[in-house]
Structure formats: structure tokens, C-alpha cells
Amino acid sequence: MNRRILFVHAHPDDESSKGAATAARYVDEGAEVVLVTLTGGEAGEVLNPSAAAVAPEDMGATRARELAAAVAAIGFTRTYGLGYRDSGYHENPEDVPEGSFARTPLDEPARRLAAIVRHERPQVVVTYPEDGGYPHPDHIMCHAVTMRALELAEDPAADLDEDTPGADAAPWRVAKVYASGVFPARRVTALHEAMLAHTGESPFAEWLEKRSDRLAGPDPDALVECGDWFERRDAALLAHVTQIDPDGFWFGVPRDLEREVFPYEGFHVLRSDVEVVRPEADLFAGIEDDDGRAAPDLGHVTERAG
Template identity: 45%
Template sequence: MTEQLRLMAVHAHPDDESSKGAAAMAKYSAEGVDVLVVTCTGGERGSVLNPKLDRPEIWQNIAEIRRAEMDRAREILGVRQAWLGFVDSGLPEGDPLPPLPDGCFGLMDPDVAAEPLVELIRSFRPHVITTYDERGGYPHPDHVMTHKVTMAAFEAANDPARFPDKGEPWQPLKLYYNMGWSRKRMTLLHEAMLELTGESPFTEWLKEWSQRSDGEDWPDPDTRVTTKVPCGEFFETRDDALRAHATQVDPEGFWFAVPLNIQQKIWPTEDYELVKSFVETTAPEDDLFTGVR
């Protein structure tokens, strides 16, 4: 190919782009790939997870603050970013779970909600799109809807009969799911931390995973990985972008508990599952643009 490569990453909330595939995006951006993050909601119902910022004035301006945080993270990663404009559903809690708020993203018809994403796909013309698997990566209603909307838009973008006033049809060549914390990755980092310090941030997580031995409630993403993108040198950039979402991330919390040199040694990749491809490729891959370049 002689034209610039383009990558679109579709996420549910501001901060998701910095915790899922951020190092790979920073790597591709540094290599000259045009990277666009699409954020489906404004994160209006997100919690303030940084105890130092859990103050009334933060809660009162959370939507505006999260937009500013997204701007900073985007600059750090070296990517572009677009909002789809849907309203955060919040994470329902309780037994039984309460209904989702009226008008929120999680209650949208995916085929209707796909329209603005189709328009973005046709204008940006990505060669590769990444999003979440059918569980949303984890079962947040906005993450599950992000999956549904992305799948609907991927199918509609090249169909001239769908949304005919939203630009010229375009066929993205590959679609990937982000594959996050696998049990194998967690176990290796857990063992490395025990050897280094005698303590591990993954002890309780692995214990809970073992208790769900049937795997139905908590399947292991590692069994589905087809593509491992080497990007360890961009882990620091990823962490800086994540810290930019200051209301959402405790800078002394779980995400930063394992030293970067340990992560880079033990698991220097970000992992994906290839689910659709219009180019020839063979797994395992080490590049989202295998078969496209």
C-alpha cells in the first residue's frame, strides 16, 4: 500500500482507550499510522475512583472533566478522537439489578445507534477496526452495546443501501476484539511479583478465578488470542494516558502495581482476536495490519 494506514478503536467511555490497547495505538501512531479513537459515551455516570478527587465539585462537573481528561490522554497517545454522543448507562448494581436509565446508550437499538459510527467509518476510512467481544470485555451494558454497535456498523459501512446520506461506502479490511487480562498473563505477573516482593496485586483475583472453574462466567481471553502486538516500549505512554483520566484511576492503585520492567519482560504485548478479515493472513499474527501493508 502507498496510502497512509488507518486504525479505528471503538470504546465505550473516556478512559477505556487508555486501559485497552493503548500501548499498541501509541506504537502505531509513532510509526505514522493515523489512529482514531471513537468514544461512544461521555462517561457522565462514571464513578470517581481516585480518592483524592472524590469531592462534590468534581461530581457536579464530571462530564466536563472527563472530556478534558480525554483530551489529555489523546495528546499523550498521539491519536485523534471523536465522540459518538450517546449517554453513559452507568453500571447497575444490586440484586435484582435496577433498570437502566431512560435514553442511555445501553438501551439503544444497535442498528439505529450504528448510524453515527457508519458515518465516521466512511469519512475516516479505516483499514482496521478494534472493539470489544460479545461480552463487552466485561459485562458493563455500555461495553456490550459498543460491541453490538461496532458489529452493526462494520457490516453497514460498505452497504450503499444503508444510511445512504452518510458518505460513500467503505469496507474496513479487518476487525479485532481487544483481549485483556488473561489468566496466563495474570499468573505469570503474579509469580514474578511474589518472587520480587513476596506480595502480588493479583492474589484475590486469581483466587476468584479459580472458584469459577467452569469458565462460563469468567472465560479466559487467552484461548481466543490470534494476534500479539509487541509494544512494551510504549507501556509507559499507556500508563501516562491512563493517569490522565485522573477521576477514574487511583495513581497508587492496581493498574500501576507491577513495575514496568517486569511487565515488559513477562508480557510485552497487547493481545487481540481477529474476527473478520478481507485480506489473507495466518494466525498467529504480530501486527494488526498483517495482510494489509
Template identity: 40%
Template sequence: MSSSQRTIVSLHAHPDDEASKGAATIAKYVAQGVRAVLVTATGGEEGEFLNPAFKGRDPRELPELRMKELARSAEIIGYHEVELLGFRDSGMPGSEANNQPACFAAVPLEDAVRPVVAILRRERPQVMISYGQRQDSYPHPDHLRVYEVAKAARDLANDPQFAPELGAVHRVEKWYWSLWVRSRFEALGRAMAAKGIELPFRMAERAGDDDLVTTRIDVSATIGVGRAALLAHETQVDPSSPFWFALSPEELASIYPYEEYHLVDAPIGYQETDLFQGIGG
């Protein structure tokens, strides 16, 4: 990639994470000419058929179906490229899948980091987005590992002593964590309550990352993209779900038209409205 090409690399754990976390942000920047690369760590093999329309389907079909859904979702969002790391889904905390030696959370960290370093050195992004260090409310092993891999890969991509065969060193200028912002879900909860819909308990009670917010992106023009991308994962969502789909994109934009992030190493009190703020070119 040319050093003048504005580029974002997003790291996610499973197919459908890219749809439920930051899809509108990526769509907004793609519309501005930014190159967007999606890195998906696992195939989501431990998922289930969550859409009643798939009742009775053979579970062995799921991995192939999820790859097709991922491709559709990425196209809807606008990603220019999808990189599959090819690790196995680790399953929920405490599940038998955690013991699979090939699962993402169990492989040696360097084995998971090397392909991400290669991607960063090839794509040369100014911005990288991953999950953050604080994951107490949803400690999925694969989400925790995404944070560990992102942290290590960012450092090692700029280390000339590490794996020179993976390409010329590159410094990712800005590393962001996607956040679970409680004020957003409280606003959505009030709008849903007005329609007689209650938030699921685990979401209603989940602690927020509001104190970590450094970056608030106005996604009012692209907020419907996440909905469309999520619907592309048809094995994983019930299209009649009141939680995901009760509010129209227009309603969402009027209630809370933002997606929020934490800029790693930002000074205390730092606030911005653009992922590329402070980056030249």
C-alpha cells in the same frame, strides 16, 4: 482520507477505556505513521471520584472533568482525532442508570450505529478494534453495546443501500477484538506477588480469552504509554494503586511485553504479529 493512509479506528465505551485497553498498541502504530481515530461512546457520567485526592468534590463536576481527561489521554497515546458519540453512560449491570432512555445501551441500535458508519466511511480504516462477543466475565451494558455497534457498523459501512448520505461505502478489511488474556495477568500476578501485592479478586478469578488469541503485538517499546494515559484520568485512578502502578514500564516489558487481539473470521490456527499483516499499501 486517502486510501493509501494506514488507519485504525478504535471503539470504546467510556473515557479511560482507551487507556486501559490497547493504548500501547495504538502508540506503536502511530509511531509508524498510522492514523489513529478514537471513538468514545459515552461521557462516563456514571463514574465516581475514585482518586482520594478528589474527596468532597461535587459529583456534577465529573462529566466535564472526564472529557478533559479523555483529551489528555488521547494526546498521550497519539490519537489524531477523538470522536464523541455523545450517548449517556448506562451504568453497571442492574443499576438504575440502565433505565435511562438516552443511555447507550437503551437507544435504538441504528441510532448508535449511524454515527459510527459515518466515521468509517469518512476515515476509511483498514483496521477497526472493538470489544468482542465474549463478555461473560464483565458484562457491562455499554461494552456489550460497543460489540453490537461495531459488528453492525462494519457491515453497514460497506452496504450501498444503507444511508448513502453518510458517504461512499467502505469495507473495513480487519476487525479485531481486544482481549482479556489470563496468561498475561498470571504473569503480572506472579511479579506482584513477589512484591507482596495480591491481584484484586475479580481479576484473579476472571476467565481469560486465551483461546481467542490470533494476534500478539510486541509493545515493549511503548508499554509505558498506557500507564501515562491512565494517570491522565486522575478522577478515576488512585496514583498509589499497587495493582495499576506497582510495576514499572521496564518491569512490564520484561515480564509480558504483548497486547493480544482476536481477528474476526480468521482461519483456525491463524497467528500473526501485525494488525496490518496481509494489507497492501
């Protein structure tokens, strides 16, 4: 089977912090791994204290260069940028500025993304959970746009964006749809306890104290073993110079220790046309052929974490 997977992300840097090692593994295994980035990240600020200042009017171009470097580190087969304006982080939805991505009528980006789905014909799509994973309006919009695009992609009567590749392609139904899970409870707990045991300190201590409610969710439906690709993930993260502090939270756990106690990235099933045996070891589990039909035998990962 020619395996094809499409990742849909809200901003430059999200492709590096959510599923990057999994994407790199699938690239190396011969899959076609496609990235869609919905916004340009223009509303971002310089979060790395060691990075040079960037004028607001230059932030979009800066983040585009960083994204290109991150894409090269991960090895995506193809990329698409839809170019919507970053909405910025706003806890009150009424504060989201007009003209930004989160204020765009849903079907406009969905029609464009649906055309890309028809063009690429992925068996698997990875996006965000309904709540965005955290309440950034662009992340919440990313989920809504992705799910609507998948409906349009399989509807033969849908009127897709004619300027986007795939608008005239045959309808396509994606067999499996996942949400990336950045901090599943098992990962946080395993790394926190391992760091306390090895060093007496943990970069997750403050996170657990302030965000313990985030650990109440379900375990991931899929755990993809990708410890051998953590260095590619790290290189992609570091490519986002304005956003990622090399001495910061993302690098608080030694990689050898992380590979020992939790060499996985977790994902939650949003929709599947094939049986899901939890926890899956492979996002393509159960898919037998290019049309997304089910395989007769389903495997599952041997749990060894947490």
C-alpha cells in the same frame, strides 16, 4: 500503504486501559490512529481516593477534560465523541435507565459510526468482544453498535446519519476487526508468577481467586509488542484523575518487569478478510494496500512469553 486503524470505545478512560500502548506504537510508526468514544462517562464515580470530589452534574465535563489529556498522551490522529449518555454499571439490564446509551435503538449510533468508518476508511477496527469484556451494558452495546456499523458502512443502500462526516462517502469494508483483550490468561499468569518470584506478593492474587473463570478463554490471536510504549499508556491512564488511583491495581507491577515477561497487548479476531497466522505480531498483518487486500506473505510473532 497508508495504514489506518480505528478504535471504538465506550467511555473516557477505556482508550487508556485497552490497547493504548498499541495505539501509541502505531502513531509513532506513522499510521493514522483514530478514536471514537461513544459516551461521555457522566455516570462515573470518583474512584481515585486521592482525587477531589466531583458533583454529578460536573462529571461529564470533568471526564471530557481527562479524555483530552489522555488523547494527547497517546497521540491519536483524530477523535470523535458521539455523546451518548453513560448508562452506568447495572448487572440487571432492566435497571439501565431510559435515555442512556444502552437503551438507544441500535441503528441510531450505528448509522453515525458507519459514516465515520466511511470517512476514515480504516483497514483495521478495534472494539470489544460480544460480552463486552465484562458485563457493563455500554461495553456490550459498543460491540453491537460497532458490528452493525461495519455492515452499514459497506452497504451502498444504507441510509447513514447525514449530519456525520462521511455520510455521503463511498461504501467501505474493513478488512480486519479485533476485540481488545485486557487480561488474557497468559498475561495475568506471567505477571502473577513474576511478581511472586521477585517480591513474594502479587497484585493479581485476589483477582485470580475471585475471577479465575475469566482465565478459561482462548489465547489472543494477536500479540502486539509495545513495551516501549507502556509509559505513554501510563500517562494516559493517569490523565483520568477521577478514575485511576496512581497507587492502585494498574500500577502494581514494575514496568521493567512487565516489559521483561509480557511486553504485549493482546487482541482477538472478530472478523478478517485475510488469512490470520496466530499469533499475529501486527494488527495489519496480511493487508497489502489501502483497499485492504491481502499481502502474499504472512508473518507471525516469535513467542517468548508464558
